[in-house]
Structures are given as structure tokens and as C-alpha cells.
Amino acid sequence: MQDVFSFIEQNREMYIRWLQQICQQPSVAAQNRGMKETANMVEQFITQIGGESKQLETSGYPVVYGEFPGESEKTLSFYNHYDVQPEDPLDLWETPPFGAEIRDGRMYARGVADNKGNLMARLAAVHAYTQVRGKLPTRVKFIVEGEEEIGSVHLEEFVERYHDRIQADGCIWEFGYKNADGRPQVSLGVKGMCYVELVCRGANTDLHSANAAIIENPAWRLLWALNTLKTPDEKIQIKGFYDKVATLSDDDAGMLEQMIYNEESTLEKLGLKSFLLDLSGIPLKEKLIFQPTCTVCGLVSGYTGTGSKTVLPAEARVKLDFRLVPDQDPHEIFSLLRAHLDEHGFSDIEMEGFTLEHPARTPLNNPLTRAVVNTVKDIYGMEPTIMPMSPGTGPMYILCQNLGIPAVSVGVGNFASNNHAPNENVIIEDYIQGIKHMAAIFEEFAKEA
């Protein structure tokens, strides 16, 4: 691979410019800013490096699809997204969010880590490999959606409509990071999600709080309902919630054992003294990876400004995010939650579902995982840490697991990439290493049985 690696080194400035170019193009799906321009730009990149590309229409933003021929019929696919999070709060950025300026070896831009850095590293790897060797060892497909940051709202429709285009022998998933100590993480799945909003209503208008002596307060009612959902020992009290949680296999236990999680640096960065329930070591990692959650993401009722206002609220709302693990089913969890509320006397509390996503996993022992893991050592000079599943969520079930496609996450992000936050960044050397790593994966995956 030294020929390809040398080519990458010789062209590093060009690949850095590619990344700057796409990062300087805003693409905020939530605000419909620059979406068409960015989809066109991705399509052009694919075409310019020798692929066939097309924007596949959905009811939302199009998915940019690309295909490259290979020496074999074996197919490796890439799932990425061209949309980014909104850049606010603007005043916390040290350089403009769409400036893509380089400082101290890092490029700073909204979307550079999530997910344009990974997308461009993968395109650059295709470019370098084909320039040096003429043809890729396997066929390669790019599936670059435009709605990941708004919940992949039309991806299920896309999968149904373009079923054929998605088939592959393995898929490199959109994200990937290095640990605090610089060790690459390889992760083999994502948690599922059941994201709901609960609404409790009282009188038809906010009232003077003197009335609270005799008029029910929906904020208290919602608090009491929530209190039945999870106890301070973090046990979720919904009947049947844990029934389908898979027990850990020996492989899982082994992966947890080798998985490196930098406890001290995480606590220090977050200004915390300890993790939840004082966990550490294996139990901490097991909770992070293999346990479902029930998280209050948002809570609002009554007067929330500064100072005091004596109001009896008319309404209280909570946004709850359940992260699910195999083999929990988000639709079933949604129903169990409804049943729980009803059984506890809260049938008046209304429920709205926003995101229902299945968890997904890829086995440790499969050709793609082996190809990714085996190549890490050559490129990074150390073993990766393998996360059996990411604690995050994505549409991996509908794009991969449901179609029998193994999916592996690895990428150019770092421990302090600040995804979704000000000063999002990628370390330039990580980006160049990421290009080399992808090129090496092409070859290794082609060799794998």
C-alpha cells in the first residue's frame, strides 16, 4: 500500500482543500440553508473522481448516491450525510463556523467532524486508490443523505424505494472517533431509540398560583408520573421494558474487557467527580454500551424566565429519550410506556412519538470488521479499541442489519471534536490517516473471505 500512501502524502494539500471547500458550503437541514448547493457539490466530487452519481429524490432532501466499479463484484458501501447541525451559539466560535480555518493542526468548521471530514476522507481514498492502481479492488457505493441531523425523516421511504442500490457486502458507517489517548475506536452497532413527548394539561389557561390550593397542577402531575418511570437507582420501572434486552455473549464480554474508556479525562473535561451510580471499570462500560436508558431531554412548564412569577401552569411537557439495545423494539417500548401511564392512573397524559429506531449490531467476527481492525494497526501503530455498540443512534437497522449488511463505524473524529457544539474540529493528521485507513480497508476487505 506504500504507493497509495505516498500518493496521499503528495496530495495532502489538495485533500485538505477539498475538505475546506465542502465545509465552507453551509448545509443546515433544519433551516434549509445551502442544501441543494451541497448535494450538487457532493455529486460533482463523486463524478470528478470517476464515479457515477445521482441525486435520488425523497419527500425531503435528496440522497446523493455514487457508485465506483471494482475488480470484483464484492461491494463496500459508505453511509454518510451532507447536512450539518445549526451553528449557534455563534459567539462561542473562535473562527467563523463556515470559515474552515486551520489553527494548531486542526480544521475548525460546523460539520467538519460530523460528517464532512469522514465523507471527504472516504472520497479522497477512492481518488488516491484509483489514481495509483487504476481500479478499486471492490465495487464501492456512497449513500450520502441530507437529513441525518433532523432524524433521517425520509430514510425509511428511501430504503423502500431504492432497495436495490443499497445492497452491499459491508458498510462503513458515518462516524468514528479517537479516544482521549489517541487510540482509534471501532464500533459495531448503534443503540435504538424511542423519543417521545409527554404532555399533561390542567385548566385551559395559566392561573394565579393562589388557585393551586384547589386546582390541579399539571406540572406536579407530570412529575409524579415521571417518578413512576425511573427510580433513583436508575432502574426503569415500565413493566416488560427489560424483557427483550439480550444477555451478553462471551464475545460481548471480551469486547468490554478490551474496550478502553478514559474515565479520568472524561470526568475532568465535564467537571464531574464521578460517573452515574459511582460506576467505573467494566460495569461502567457495560452500562454505557449494553444498557438502555430513559433520559429527560427537555422539561418545561409555567414561568421559566428570571425572577419570580406566581403562576399555576396550564400545561407541562417533557421530552423523553429511551436509548434501546438489542432486541428491544421501539414500537413495543412506545406501547409499554402508554400502558404504564394508563396503569398508574395517568391516562390523561398525552404521548407524541418523534423518533422510533431499532438498535443494530454487527458481529465481531465478519469480513468487514476484520478488515477494519486489521488495518488499524498498520496505519495508527496501535490496536483499536472495539466498542461492541455505540451508545448513540442511527438508521443502521433499516440501512444495514435488516438487509443482512454488516456495518462498522470508524472515522476521523477525535475526543474533543465538539460535534453539535461550537468550535467543531478535526485534527488534520487524523484526516490524512483516515484517508490512508480507508484505502487500506479497500484492499483488506477484498482479500477477506
Added chain:
Amino acid sequence: MQDVFSFIEQNREMYIRWLQQICQQPSVAAQNRGMKETANMVEQFITQIGGESKQLETSGYPVVYGEFPGESEKTLSFYNHYDVQPEDPLDLWETPPFGAEIRDGRMYARGVADNKGNLMARLAAVHAYTQVRGKLPTRVKFIVEGEEEIGSVHLEEFVERYHDRIQADGCIWEFGYKNADGRPQVSLGVKGMCYVELVCRGANTDLHSANAAIIENPAWRLLWALNTLKTPDEKIQIKGFYDKVATLSDDDAGMLEQMIYNEESTLEKLGLKSFLLDLSGIPLKEKLIFQPTCTVCGLVSGYTGTGSKTVLPAEARVKLDFRLVPDQDPHEIFSLLRAHLDEHGFSDIEMEGFTLEHPARTPLNNPLTRAVVNTVKDIYGMEPTIMPMSPGTGPMYILCQNLGIPAVSVGVGNFASNNHAPNENVIIEDYIQGIKHMAAIFEEFAKEA
């Protein structure tokens, strides 16, 4: 009194114009809009009708003080306020909030019910009485503050500084309403208040909610803390909270018995099927008047916009309003709450106190109460309903009870006056009746032993 009543009738248009004039002058304390202009206007009204007036300075907005001589040394005082609530949400007003337009027998304006209607009715009564009879039967004092809507923040300072000016034999308190059936309410006290904000903090920044598996969520922690404060049977669980709640006297029980509370019309207006805990009758009235409360007035954490955002909040806040009854002490309740949180393992939750006000009561059997009650029948043609205490709060303890001054609330508001809300209004006939009632009270109070 027919001479005075006739004078009032003959001059009704002028008194209505007085009310329009002051209502057309904004006086939003929270926004420092028109405060000086309104204080000057009140001072001028007092002077023009023959009183001596002065703006008594405090560290905040001045208190407009007025004095009128009387036939006897007996003194009746009026506590009112010239500030009003902010008028938003503007789009829900049918006519401009500072237009003071009259439609269908009502004047609509921000502050017309709370509290300018009462202030002007009392000034008009002084004017009418002195025009007809030459001199008032008792001395009369006006204490018109400018910060009632922002918590009477400098009133304690005022009381300390101008102690002498406040002394009186009885005080007519700022507010007063008619029931849904048109029957005047006379109330003999106010609840106290301990208004606090609790803050629970987690990591030093909002995080991706995937981290909630291992990082403590301050929203959950605050929910669990709140759950220890009050159970769904509405019992407040703070140790010692009820210790100083006075037991009902025979007078209290009697007043509850006669007190008319229009349950059906209240439920209908609020779109509710039942009151808290399905209460009705005497137990409902007892809870409203004689029981302390613990109310969530505001609750906020994480993402509260529309749609979903998967965030683990860095912070959660709640605003709590405890309405207190005799002989609870707001400072003691504040300490008991702190002790409760500490004992339940929530010593990290921070507490900020905003308003600490003592409850206050006036006995049923005193000259002022008798004067007010006896005159209602003549003016309104029916007996008043007597509320032993208002479920609301005000600085009655420091202005009256602490100085041995009985205080009685009666006024020109109605059941749907919409205080603090859009389309605040006073019924014109109630305003005219209120002027007559005050004039009658002068005479009756002078006669009382």
C-alpha cells in the same frame, strides 16, 4: 347618604373619565415604563381633591402618600398601587391595553381592575363626600406604592422609614371582587409566601444524550427531589411544615360555612371536570382558604423547543411557591426546605429565595370589618360573602398586622376581571357602586366604636 350618592350619580361621567385618564397612562414597573408620570398623576389627583400629597422616596419607585383631614382623629387608610403588570401577550387584547375603551358596560385596560379601578373609586369617594359634606368624618390616608407587581421589593424599607405615616385605625386593602353571581366578597387577610428557585447542576455543558447511560441527569435528580416534597395526595412532606398551621376557630368555621364559592361556574370557566382531590363544599373552601400550598410555578431543563433534540441537560430549575397560612413563618419554611433537601441527599441542589412574606389576618369582629360588611347590604342589596383570608398574598403583615391595624379587602373587580391577563376589565356599574360603598364606609367606620 342619599346626598352623597346623588352627587356620585350626577358626576359619574367625570369619575369614569378619571379612571380612563389614569388607565391610559402606562405604568409597568417591571419595564420602568411611565412610572414617574403615573406617580405624579396620583399625587395631582390627591391634591386636586383637597388632600396633602407627597412622593415618599424608597430605593425603588416612590410611594405616593396622601392625607385628608376628618371630623375625628380616627384614621382610615387605603393601601393601593399605581403599577401594573406588563400587557403582553398583546395580540390577545381586543382593544388596546392602554386605550381604556368602554364596551358593553365594561372598561378594558391593563391595570383597570388591578389596581387603578380601586384606587380611583376610593379617591372619587373622598371627592364626593367632601364636596357634599365639606369634610370627611374620619382622617383618611392613601398609601399608593409602585412595586406591588414586582413583589413590593422596597416596601419593608418604606415601612421602617415612614413608620409614623402608616398608623391608622383600619386599612382598606387594595383588591376586592364580586363572585360569579355578583355578590361582593369581603376578605380578611392574605396568605404568606415563600417563593424559591431550586437549581440542580450536572456536567459543565449540555451533552449528547447517549451519555445519559453513565452521566447523571440533573433533570431526573430534580424530579426525584421534588417528588419527596409533595405526594399525589397533596400532602407536603417537609418535616415540621404543618407544625404552626393554626387550627380553625369557631369564627373561622362559621365564616367558611357562609362563604359562597361558585364551584360550577369556576369549573366551567376553566374547562375542568373537578377540583383538586375531587373536593367540594366546606372541605374545598377550607383547602382554598386555610391550607398552605406547594406549587410548581415554573420548570425548565434541556431542550424545550418544538420537535426532538437528544440532549442530556447540564442544569434543571424549578420555581416553587409555598403559600403560607397563620402562624407559618416564611423564613422558617425556607430553612425547613433546605433541611429537607439535605436530609434526603440533595444537598447539592441550590436554593435561591425571592419572596418571603408573612400571612396576615384581621378578626371578623372589629370596627372596620363591621363597617364594611354592614354597608354592603345598603349598596349592593345583598349580604357579602366573607372570606376569612384571601388565597392570595400581599404585604399586609408589614403594613397592617404587625402594627395592629385591621385590614379588610373589598373592591370593584369582578369574577372575570382578567387580572394579569389580556382584556383586563372592570364593570362600569361596579365602579360606580364601589365609589358609593367607600363613601358609606367613611360614615359607618366613624360611627363604629
